[in-house]
Amino acid sequence: xxxxxxxxxxxxxxxxxxxxxxxxxxxxxxxxxxxxxxxxxxxxxxxxxxxxxxxxxxxxxxxxxxxxxxxxxxxxxxxxxxxxxxxxxxxxxxxxxxxxxxxxxxxxxxxxxxxxxxxxxxxxxxxxxxxxxxxxxxxxxxxxxxxxxxxxxxxxxxxxxxxxxxxxxxxxxxxxxxxxxxxxxxxxxxxxxxxxxxxxxxxxxxxxxxxxxxxxxxxxxxxxxxxxxxxxxxxxxxxxxxxxxxxxxxxxxxxxxxxxxxxxxxxxxxxxxxxxxxxxxxxxxxxxxxxxxxxxxxxxxxxxxxxxxxxxxxxxxxxxxxxxxxxxxxxxxxxxxxxxxxxxxxxxxxxxxxxxxxxxxxxxxxxxxxxxxxxxxxxxxxxxxxxxxxxxxxxxxxxxxxxxxxxxxxxxxxxxxxxxxxxxxxxxxxxxxxxxxxxxxxxxxxxxxxxxxxxxxxxxxxxxxxxxxxxxxxxxxxxxxxxxxxxxxxxxxxxxxxxxxxxxxxxxxxxxxxxxxxxxxxxxxxxxxxxxxxxxxxxxxxxxxxxxxxxxxxxxxxxxxxxxxxxxxxxxxxxxxxxxxxx
Amino acid sequence: xxxxxxxxxxxxxxxxxxxxxxxxxxxxxxxxxxxxxxxxxxxxxxxxxxxxxxxxxxxxxxxxxxxxxxxxxxxxxxxxxxxxxxxxxxxxxxxxxxxxxxxxxxxxxxxxxxxxxxxxxxxxxxxxxxxxxxxxxxxxxxxxxxxxxxxxxxxxxxxxxxxxxxxxxxxxxxxxxxxxxxxx
Numbered sequence: 001x002x003x004x005x006x007x008x009x010x011x012x013x014x015x016x017x018x019x020x021x022x023x024x025x026x027x028x029x030x031x032x033x034x035x036x037x038x039x040x041x042x043x044x045x046x047x048x049x050x051x052x053x054x055x056x057x058x059x060x061x062x063x064x065x066x067x068x069x070x071x072x073x074x075x076x077x078x079x080x081x082x083x084x085x086x087x088x089x090x091x092x093x094x095x096x097x098x099x100x101x102x103x104x105x106x107x108x109x110x111x112x113x114x115x116x117x118x119x120x121x122x123x124x125x126x127x128x129x130x131x132x133x134x135x136x137x138x139x140x141x142x143x144x145x146x147x148x149x150x151x152x153x154x155x156x157x158x159x160x161x162x163x164x165x166x167x168x169x170x171x172x173x174x175x176x177x178x179x180x181x182x183x184x185x186x187x188x189x190x191x192x193x194x195x196x197x198x199x200x201x202x203x204x205x206x207x208x209x210x211x212x213x214x215x216x217x218x219x220x221x222x223x224x225x226x227x228x229x230x231x232x233x234x235x236x237x238x239x240x241x242x243x244x245x246x247x248x249x250x251x252x253x254x255x256x257x258x259x260x261x262x263x264x265x266x267x268x269x270x271x272x273x274x275x276x277x278x279x280x281x282x283x284x285x286x287x288x289x290x291x292x293x294x295x296x297x298x299x300x301x302x303x304x305x306x307x308x309x310x311x312x313x314x315x316x317x318x319x320x321x322x323x324x325x326x327x328x329x330x331x332x333x334x335x336x337x338x339x340x341x342x343x344x345x346x347x348x349x350x351x352x353x354x355x356x357x358x359x360x361x362x363x364x365x366x367x368x369x370x371x372x373x374x375x376x377x378x379x380x381x382x383x384x385x386x387x388x389x390x391x392x393x394x395x396x397x398x399x400x401x402x403x404x405x406x407x408x409x410x411x412x413x414x415x416x417x418x419x420x421x422x423x424x425x426x427x428x429x430x431x432x433x434x435x436x437x438x439x440x441x442x443x444x445x446x447x448x449x450x451x452x453x454x455x456x457x458x459x460x461x462x463x464x465x466x467x468x469x470x471x472x473x474x475x476x477x478x479x480x481x482x483x484x485x486x487x488x489x490x491x492x493x494x495x496x497x498x499x500x501x502x503x504x505x506x507x508x509x510x511x512x513x514x515x516x517x518x519x520x521x522x523x524x525x526x527x528x529x530x531x532x533x534x535x536x537x538x539x540x541x542x543x544x545x546x547x548x549x550x551x552x553x554x555x556x557x558x559x560x561x562x563x564x565x566x567x568x569x570x571x572x573x574x575x576x577x578x579x580x581x582x583x
Numbered sequence: 584x585x586x587x588x589x590x591x592x593x594x595x596x597x598x599x600x601x602x603x604x605x606x607x608x609x610x611x612x613x614x615x616x617x618x619x620x621x622x623x624x625x626x627x628x629x630x631x632x633x634x635x636x637x638x639x640x641x642x643x644x645x646x647x648x649x650x651x652x653x654x655x656x657x658x659x660x661x662x663x664x665x666x667x668x669x670x671x672x673x674x675x676x677x678x679x680x681x682x683x684x685x686x687x688x689x690x691x692x693x694x695x696x697x698x699x700x701x702x703x704x705x706x707x708x709x710x711x712x713x714x715x716x717x718x719x720x721x722x723x724x725x726x727x728x729x730x731x732x733x734x735x736x737x738x739x740x741x742x743x744x745x746x747x748x749x750x751x752x753x754x755x756x757x758x759x760x761x762x763x764x765x766x767x
């Protein structure tokens with residue numbers, strides 16, 4: 001006789017003492033066999049902190065007959081208001097399936113009797129030995145090993161990088177199949193968070209799930225590196241100690257994503273586009289290539305072309321994954337405000353090859369099936385994916401930019417080059433702001449400089465060429481656009497040595513709005529995007545580097561350090577004669 | 584009659600511990616840790632000039648500046664400031680709107696903390712520029728005294744995942760609540 005038992009399992013907080021999985025041991029949690037509901041008693045140290053447990057698990061195998069435990073795992077998502085600008089709508093919290101997450105059946109000794117992954121509807125089924133005490137554990141973990149591989153976990157960077165899990169009650173499974181449905185709750189109490197924000201890690205994971213599935217749909221044997229996603233209710237925009245939640249902003253770096261969670265300031269766990277944008281950087285880092293130097297950026301900025309591509313791609317990618325071009329980021333008191341970016345919008349401020357707005361507009365138009373304005377391209381994600389993950393793109397001599405990506409796309413989709421050129425041309429406003437037809441990965445023939453530099457050399461050509469032929473090349477570093485990662489701070493040269501051997505590269509001040517004594521030239525040498533050597537002494541007006549070169553083409557990046565030091569009182573326009581000489 | 588009532592209201596609206604500003608005793612903070620710009624997500628082109636201000640002692644009133652760098656030469660900025668628990672803003676405009684200028688923008692405050700520790704000033708910054716709205720959340724760390732680490736709610740032992748010879752795994756987990764429905 002089946003009896004429906006409804007157990008409200010509330011948060012079980014234990015003072016961490018290194019003990020075992022005693023989280024359910026509060027008295028009466030469980031099935032008393034008589035159709036009566038039972039409620040776990042709670043032990044809280046605070047109403048807002050989850051239990052931190054040093055947990056010991058092992059694997060065990062059923063020795064007798066088994067029964068099936070099945071059910072649905074859900075999490076509560078707070079959606080955005082249907083009105084732009086009004087942030088999250090806590091009056092419309094939805095229970096959604098937790099897709100692709102790991103579910104385990106644990107015995108009372110912490111032994112894993114069986115484990116599985118939830119389906120796209122959040123369904124799971126496990127086989128466990130009859131008449132054993134079992135609890136269901138749901139891990140904030142997406143994992144797949146097989147034809148396609150991935151492993152993403154959500155952890156708490158303020159509590160020993162612990163893995164977030166949800167445990168059900170320890171209940172005897174009896175002799176027949178049964179159902180256990182679990183829902184990770186939002187913690188919202190009507191006007192503020194009054195409970196633990198249990199659904200947050202699963203909301204983050206579900207956004208990542210969308211991105212992973214987008215990739216798997218076009219690459220069924222993709223192999224993704226493991227990555228950790230760190231979230232905590234303590235994660236704020238303070239810049240300091242990450243173990244205290246001082247993470248600066250939601251960001252990606254080196255196989256780790258950090259996501260904001262500080263209420264009434266900035267939370268990102270329900271901001272799907274924000275999370276997928278950051279995962280997009282993981283995608284570039286692991287499956288493609290990005291030479292971006294990061295830094296502060298905003299729509300309308302004239303950026304280093306590498307940054308423009310990375311940030312524009314991230315925004316466009318989020319739109320592609322969700323098939324929704326409107327990026328929304330909630331913030332403020334009770335998360336009731338948001339700002340938006342519509343990547344389908346073709347009108348951009350300061351368009352050009354240095355604009356993330358132009359990049360996102362171009363890439364999204366290449367992706368989507370909506371032919372609007374000058375957009376007659378609808379290649380879908382597969383074409384973009386194949387271009388970005390191609391050996392040609394990953395190992396390109398040049399730096400990653402809209403030039404190299406579009407060049408690769410056009411070479412692989414020759415039937416749409418005219419339409420792509422039309423799309424590119426739509427991102428031109430005047431003789432300074434725009435993009436010329438892309439002929440190659442180096443932006444050869446580009447005529448839009450971004451801004452006037454008077455008589456000084458501007459950011460064109462996109463790449464100069466330097467050889468050991470006795471001829472110096474002048475390039476100038478400007479912070480006219482913006483400090484550190486603005487267009488013109490760094491200039492690029494294609495460095496071509498005539499033979500393998502030892503060489504010297506020198507940069508000598510030649511002119512500028514600042515004096516030689518105020519300038520500090522530095523440079524870096526890359527081969528296929530990999531940094532080979534860097535010269536960054538503090539010698540005013542000159543820099544020198546000796547290195548061994550082959551006949552491969554390197555990229556030399558030259559800049560004035562004082563245009564990157566984030567100080568408004570230093571730097572300016574400084575020009576340098578660059579020479580390559582054999583030693 | 585109005586003046587005493589006004590004074591009373593001023594005292595009452597001072598948040599937290601009902602302190603009032605004693606200008607003669609206010610100490611001007613001068614120990615800031617400067618911000619070095621690093622990667623930022625989408626948002627307004629504003630950033631804090633300093634990551635952190637260090638204040639020597641609790642129970643002392645300090646004059647601090649929330650100093651921001653703006654990349655806008657026109658438009659309007661609205662800033663809302665909230666302190667973390669235990670930090671009190673005794674003077675200064677916690678909600679202000681002002682015209683945007685390129686470069687440094689300083690908002691002065693007088694703050695005091697009830698005890699040593701690590702606190703935060705949370706700033707929600709909304710920007711109207713060129714007909715578009717954007718925003719950014721900024722947070723200034725206010726370190727009071729020598730306490731290096733914010734007190735945590737639970738004692739936590741650092742543990743790494745280590746796989747033992749019997750195949751068992753010891754890992755730190757963060758146990759979250761859920762509602763469960765069992766149908767047998």
